Amino acid sequence: MKADTPIFEASHVSLRFGGVRALTDVSFSIDKGELFSIIGPNGAGKTSMVNCVSGRYSPTEGRILFKGRDVTRMTPNHRAEIGIGRTFQNLALFGHMTVLDNIMVGRHHLMRNNFLSGALYWFTGARTEELAHRREIEEIIDFLDIQHVRKSIAGTLSYGLRKRVELARAMALKPDLILLDEPMAGMNLEEKEDMARYIVDLNEEYGMTVVMIEHDMGVVMDISHRIMVLDFGKKIAEGDPEEVLANAHVRRAYLGEADDVVMDEDDEAAAVEAKTGKVA
Numbered sequence: 310m311k312a313d314t315p316i317f318e319a320s321h322v323s324l325r326f327g328g329v330r331a332l333t334d335v336s337f338s339i340d341k342g343e344l345f346s347i348i349g350p351n352g353a354g355k356t357s358m359v360n361c362v363s364g365r366y367s368p369t370e371g372r373i374l375f376k377g378r379d380v381t382r383m384t385p386n387h388r389a390e391i392g393i394g395r396t397f398q399n400l401a402l403f404g405h406m407t408v409l410d411n412i413m414v415g416r417h418h419l420m421r422n423n424f425l426s427g428a429l430y431w432f433t434g435a436r437t438e439e440l441a442h443r444r445e446i447e448e449i450i451d452f453l454d455i456q457h458v459r460k461s462i463a464g465t466l467s468y469g470l471r472k473r474v475e476l477a478r479a480m481a482l483k484p485d486l487i488l489l490d491e492p493m494a495g496m497n498l499e500e501k502e503d504m505a506r507y508i509v510d511l512n513e514e515y516g517m518t519v520v521m522i523e524h525d526m527g528v529v530m531d532i533s534h535r536i537m538v539l540d541f542g543k544k545i546a547e548g549d550p551e552e553v554l555a556n557a558h559v560r561r562a563y564l565g566e567a568d569d570v571v572m573d574e575d576d577e578a579a580a581v582e583a584k585t586g587k588v589a
């Protein structure tokens with residue numbers, strides 16, 4: 310990858326579900342080290358976009374590039390292997406397993422050796438590998454302040470702590486790009502503040518590029534370097550927090566403010582579609 314190649318690029322991405330247009334011709338790019346947020350009203354296409362990045366959905370049209378490589382048709386597992394990690398809007402932890410085991414699950418693909426393979430374990434370097442692996446996991450556990458619950462069963466923890474464990478699992482994959490789907494959802498103010506700090510630190514200290522969907526505008530404006538705004542599946546604005554806040558399209562989409570932006574025919578059609586689920 311050339312030094313100036315963006316770590317991620319979406320080029321003219323459209324996504325349809327039958328007659329519903331979830332995304333229409335969305336293009337954007339993210340530089341290595343950015344903390345990039347995607348915002349927009351309900352149904353704007355944020356989750357659809359993130360799913361196109363993670364590989365859960367394949368765009369109907371357009372291309373997805375990661376580190377300069379075309380990954381448009383690559384499976385989510387393969388994308389995870391090359392450095393795209395994610396958390397989910399709804400928690401996806403194994404509730405009956407311990408915190409530690411949940412985090413280890415995230416790491417399996419990184420391990421060259423199967424460390425359960427008996428005698429080979431001692432002679433193949435698997436043991437050294439496992440020790441290094443454990444050390445890194447413990448570092449992440451310390452980083453997210455979850456030492457005190459490492460042996461607890463995940464399903465018994467508070468919601469805020471479970472969100473943190475889920476973040477630990479995604480971080481354990483050592484992704485270059487981490488997708489955070491509503492990391493503050495359902496949290497109280499204190500939990501939100503903690504989570505915001507962890508996200509800034511994982512971006513700055515671990516050097517992970519972050520793509521975040523979040524409904525809490527205070528947090529988004531506070532920690533994002535750049536923000537893309539979607540409305541009815543289209544990109545309506547992109548820029549730093551100040552630019553986005555000052556943008557007339559955004560004010561209308563969020564606050565219902567009248568402005569001098571006139572909807573074109575496609576916008577009207579998308580609006581009808583979003584309300585009725587039918588292509589106009």
Ligand SMILES: Nc1ncnc2c1ncn2[C@@H]1O[C@H](COP(=O)(O)OP(=O)(O)OP(=O)(O)O)[C@@H](O)[C@H]1O
Pocket residue numbers: 326329330331349350351352353354355356357358583
């Ligand atoms: N699997 C699906 N099948 C059919 N339609 C879908 C599917 N996923 C999303 N959509 C539709 O695509 C549009 C965009 O949805 P999406 O979930 O991406 O929006 P969002 O911005 O993430 O919304 P929210 O903030 O409510 O989570 C909506 O009209 C939605 O109903």
